Amino acid sequence: MATSVRATSGGSPPPAGLRSTLYRLDLKAVPYVFVAPFFLTFAAFGLFPLIYTGWLSLHRVELGGSAQWKGLENYSSLATSEFFWNALANTFTIGVISTVPQLLMALGLAHLLNYKLRGRGFFRVAVLAPYATSIAAATLVFAQLFNTDYGLINTVLGWVGFDPVAWDSSKWPAQIAISTIVTWRWTGYNALIYLAAMQAVPQDLYEAAALDGASRWRQFLSVTIPSIRPTILFTVIVSTIGATQLFGEPMLFGGSVGISGGSGNQFQTLSLLMYEKGWVTGALGQASAIAWVMLLLLLLIGGIQTLITRSNHKRKKSGS
Amino acid sequence: MARMLDTPTPTPASTPTRRPVSTAAPTTAAPRRRLLRQSAGRQHHAGPLTYVLLGLAALISLFPLYWNLVAASHTGERVVEAPAPLLPGPRLFDNLAFAWNQVDMGEALVNTTIVAGLVALSTVLFSTLAGFAFAKLPFKGRGALLALVVATMTIPPQLSVIPLYQIVTDLGWVDQLQSVVLPSLVAAFGVFFMRQYLIEALPVELVEAARMDGAHSLRIIWHVVFPVARPAMAVLGMLVFVQAWNDFFWPFIALTPDGNPTLQVALAGLGAGNHTVDQAVVLTGALISTLPLLLVFAVLGKHIVGGITAGAVKS
Numbered sequence: 001m002a003t004s005v006r007a008t009s010g011g012s013p014p015p016a017g018l019r020s021t022l023y024r025l026d027l028k029a030v031p032y033v034f035v036a037p038f039f040l041t042f043a044a045f046g047l048f049p050l051i052y053t054g055w056l057s058l059h060r061v062e063l064g065g066s067a068q069w070k071g072l073e074n075y076s077s078l079a080t081s082e083f084f085w086n087a088l089a090n091t092f093t094i095g096v097i098s099t100v101p102q103l104l105m106a107l108g109l110a111h112l113l114n115y116k117l118r119g120r121g122f123f124r125v126a127v128l129a130p131y132a133t134s135i136a137a138a139t140l141v142f143a144q145l146f147n148t149d150y151g152l153i154n155t156v157l158g159w160v161g162f163d164p165v166a167w168d169s170s171k172w173p174a175q176i177a178i179s180t181i182v183t184w185r186w187t188g189y190n191a192l193i194y195l196a197a198m199q200a201v202p203q204d205l206y207e208a209a210a211l212d213g214a215s216r217w218r219q220f221l222s223v224t225i226p227s228i229r230p231t232i233l234f235t236v237i238v239s240t241i242g243a244t245q246l247f248g249e250p251m252l253f254g255g256s257v258g259i260s261g262g263s264g265n266q267f268q269t270l271s272l273l274m275y276e277k278g279w280v281t282g283a284l285g286q287a288s289a290i291a292w293v294m295l296l297l298l299l300l301i302g303g304i305q306t307l308i309t310r311s312n313h314k315r316k317k318s319g320s
Numbered sequence: 321m322a323r324m325l326d327t328p329t330p331t332p333a334s335t336p337t338r339r340p341v342s343t344a345a346p347t348t349a350a351p352r353r354r355l356l357r358q359s360a361g362r363q364h365h366a367g368p369l370t371y372v373l374l375g376l377a378a379l380i381s382l383f384p385l386y387w388n389l390v391a392a393s394h395t396g397e398r399v400v401e402a403p404a405p406l407l408p409g410p411r412l413f414d415n416l417a418f419a420w421n422q423v424d425m426g427e428a429l430v431n432t433t434i435v436a437g438l439v440a441l442s443t444v445l446f447s448t449l450a451g452f453a454f455a456k457l458p459f460k461g462r463g464a465l466l467a468l469v470v471a472t473m474t475i476p477p478q479l480s481v482i483p484l485y486q487i488v489t490d491l492g493w494v495d496q497l498q499s500v501v502l503p504s505l506v507a508a509f510g511v512f513f514m515r516q517y518l519i520e521a522l523p524v525e526l527v528e529a530a531r532m533d534g535a536h537s538l539r540i541i542w543h544v545v546f547p548v549a550r551p552a553m554a555v556l557g558m559l560v561f562v563q564a565w566n567d568f569f570w571p572f573i574a575l576t577p578d579g580n581p582t583l584q585v586a587l588a589g590l591g592a593g594n595h596t597v598d599q600a601v602v603l604t605g606a607l608i609s610t611l612p613l614l615l616v617f618a619v620l621g622k623h624i625v626g627g628i629t630a631g632a633v634k635s
Contacts (some may be wrong), residue, residue, distance in 0.1 A: 015401060022536075024455055025431060026536050026537050027423060030453075030457065031453040031457040031458075031459035032446045032459065033464070034449040034450050034453035034457070035449075035450045035453050035454065035465060035511075036453060037446040037449070037450065037505065037506050038446060038447075038450050038469065038508070038511050039468075039501070041446075041502075041505050041506050042472055042508075044502075044552075045502065045503035046472060046475060048483065049479065049480030049481075049483035049484050050480055050489075051481050051483070052482075052483040053479050053480065053482055053483055056482060056483070057413070063485075063486070063489070064489075096356040107501055109377055112366070112370050112373055112374050112377075113374070115364055115366035115367075115370050116364065117363065117366050117370070117371075117374070118365060118366075121621070121622055121625075122378070123374050123377075123378055124621070124622075124625045125617060125621035125624075125625060126377075126378035126381050126382055126617070127378060127381050127616065128381075128617070128621070128624070128625060128628075129378055129381050129382060129385060129617060130352065130381050130384075130385075131562075132562060132610065132613040132614050132616075132617045133384075133385065133566075133610050133613075133614075134565070134566035134583070134584050134587075134609055134610065135566065135568045135584070136568055136583075136584045136587040136588055136591065136606070136609065137388070137587060137606035137607075137610045138384070139591075140510050140587060140590075140591045140602055140605075140606045141384050141387065141388045141391070141603065142384065143591070144387075144391060144399065144546075144599060144603065145384065145387065145404075145405070147400075147404075149400075150400055150401055150402035150403065150404055151404065152387070152404045152406075152446070153401070155402065155403040155404065161455075166578055177434075184380070184381070184384065188377075188381055189628070192625060192628050192629055193628065195629065196524050196628075196629030199629075216364075219435075227477060227576065241474060241476065244476065245476045245477070245478060245569075247478075247568070247569050247585075248568040248569065248572070248588075252587075252588060255591070269582060270478075271478055271569075274478055275573075278481075278482055278485075279573070284482055287482055290478075291476075291478045291479045291481075291482065292479070293476070294476055294478055294479070295476065295479055298474060298476065299575045302474065314326075
C-alpha cells in the first residue's frame with residue numbers, strides 16, 4: 001500500500017492512492033488528534049496560568065492595573081511576614097491532624113470490611129456517603145454541630161462531664177474541628193481503596209503466616225500492611241496534596257471571619273491567605289508568590305517522599 | 321482541572337507487591353482471579369465486635385447527613401437553641417419552599433446540573449479518546465506525553481486561579497457558567513483512568529482487524545472502542561460528575577452568589593454571611609445540594625464502590 005502513493009504521484013492521485021494517503025495520515029495524525037484536547041486544555045488553563053502566576057509573583061500588580069517589576073520582593077516580604085509563617089504552620093498542623101488519623105482509621109475500617117460480612121454492601125455505601133457530600137454542605141453542618149453554645153458535640157461532652165469547648169475561637173479546638181470535617185469526608189473513601197488493595201493480597205501469604213503461628217493481629221502487621229504499602233504511599237501523597245490546598249473547610253467553618261481564618265488567624269491556611277491577599281487586599285503579586293511557594297512545598301514534600309521510598313527499597317534489597 | 325486529585329487514580333502504585341513465597345504463586349490474571357474467588361471462601365467470618373465497630377463507623381458517617389435533614393425541618397430559632405434538635409420537626413417543606421424561591425437554590429441546582437453534566441460528558445469523551453491513543457496507538461513521544469499527563473495531576477489549582485480570574489474578567493465571563501466548564505473539559509485523571517482500563521480490556525487485534533477491514537479511526541472509535549470502554553466510561557462519568565458537582569475553590573472565585581452560582585457557591589454565600597442568617601435555611605440549602613447525589617449513591621452505590629475500588633487496583 002505504501003508504494004501506491006509514490007507510483008501515482010505524477011498527476012492527480014486516483015481514488016485508491018488518495019485513500020491510502022488518507023489512511024496513512026489517519027494512522028499518523030489521529031493519535032495526536034485524540035490526545036490534543038487534553039494538552040490544549042492544559043496549556044490554556046493549566047500551564048499558561050502556572051507560568052503567568054510565576055511572572056506575576058515577581059511584580060507588584062493589582063487587578064486591572066499594570067504590573068511593576070519587583071524582583072523577589074514578594075517572596076522576601078513573605079519570609080518576614082508573621083501571617084505567612086502562621087498560615088504555613090496552620091496548614092501543616094491541620095494537615096497532620098487530619099491526614100494521620102484519617103488514614104489510620106481508613107486502614108482499620110478496610111480491615112473490618114475485609115471480613116466476611118452480612119450487609120457488606122450497606123456498610124460500604126454507608127462509609128462512602130460522606131464522599132457524596134460537598135465541602136460546603138459538610139462544613140455548614142459541622143459548624144452547627146461544633147457550635148460552642150448550642151452544638152450537639154458540646155452537649156454530648158457536657159453529659160460526660162466536660163466543660164463546653166470553644167470550637168471556633170481557640171486555636172487547637174478549631175483546628176481539630178476543621179480536621180474532623182476533612183477526616184469525616186475522606187476516611188470511607190480511603191478505606192475502600194485500601195480494601196481493594198487488601199483483596200488483591202494472595203491468600204497463601206496469610207496461610208503461610210498462620211502456619212508459622214502468627215496471630216490475626218500479627219498477620220495484619222506483617223502481611224497486610226507490607227503487601228499494600230504502595231497503595232498506602234499513594235493515599236499519603238494524595239492526602240498530603242489535598243491538605244496543602246485546604247480552603248473551603250476553614251473558610252466556611254469560620255463564618256464571617258472565615259477568610260482570615262478566625263478572628264486571630266488561628267486556622268488561616270496558605271490557600272486562605274492567598275485568597276485574602278489576592279481578592280480582599282487586591283495584591284495579586286503577593287498572592288501569586290504564595291501560590292508558587294505552595295508549589296515549591298509540594299515539590300519538596302514529593303522529593304522527601306521519593307527519598308524515603310528509595311531508601312526503603314534499598315533497605316529491603318540489602319536486607320534480603 | 322480543579323480538585324481532580326479527589327478521585328481515585330488507577331496508579332501503578334496500587335499494585336500489591338507480590339513476593340514469591342508460595343510455589344502456587346499466581347502468574348497470570350485468570351488463575352489469580354480464580355485464586356481470589358477461592359480465597360474469598362476461606363475469608364474469616366466477622367465477629368460481633370466487627371459488627372459493632374462497623375455499625376459505629378456507619379453511624380458516624382451517616383449521622384451528620386441525618387442531622388442535616390433534622391435541622392432543615394425546624395425553624396431557624398429552634399436550630400440555634402440548646403440542646404440542638406435530634407428529631408425531625410414540622411417545617412421541612414416550608415424551608416424547602418423558602419430556599420427554593422427566596423434564596424434561589426432552585427436556580428443554583430439547575431446551574432450545577434448543567435455544569436456537572438457538561439463537564440462529565442466532555443471529560444468522558446476526551447478521556448476515552450486520549451486514553452485509547454495512549455493505550456493502543458503507537459506514536460512518537462507517547463511515553464513522554466503520558467508522563468506529562470500524570471505529572472499535571474500534582475499541580476494545585478491555586479497556581480492557576482489568579483491568571484484564570486484575569487482571563488475570565490477580561491472576557492466578561494464572571495458569573496458565566498462557561499468560566500467553570502471550560503477549564504474542566506478534560507482531566508488528567510480521566511485520561512489515565514481510561515488508559516489503564518483499555519490496556520487490559522481492548523485486545524489490540526480487535527483494532528487491527530477493524531483497520532484491515534478498512535475502517536478509519538472514527539469508525540473504530542465508534543464501533544470498537546466505545547462499546548468496549550462503556551463500563552469504564554460510566555464509572556468515570558459518575559466520579560467526574562460527583563467531583564464537578566462538589567467543586568468549590570474555582571467556582572467560588574469565578575461565580576458570585578448573586579450572579580449565576582452553582583450550589584456550592586450559593587451555599588457559601590448563605591453560610592459565610594452574618595449571624596443574622598437563618599441557619600435552618602442555610603442547612604436546607606446544604607440538604608438541597610447533597611440530596612441529589614445521595615439519591616444517586618443509594619441507587620448506584622454498589623457500582624460506585626466497585627468503580628472506586630476498580631480504579632484503585634486495576635493497573
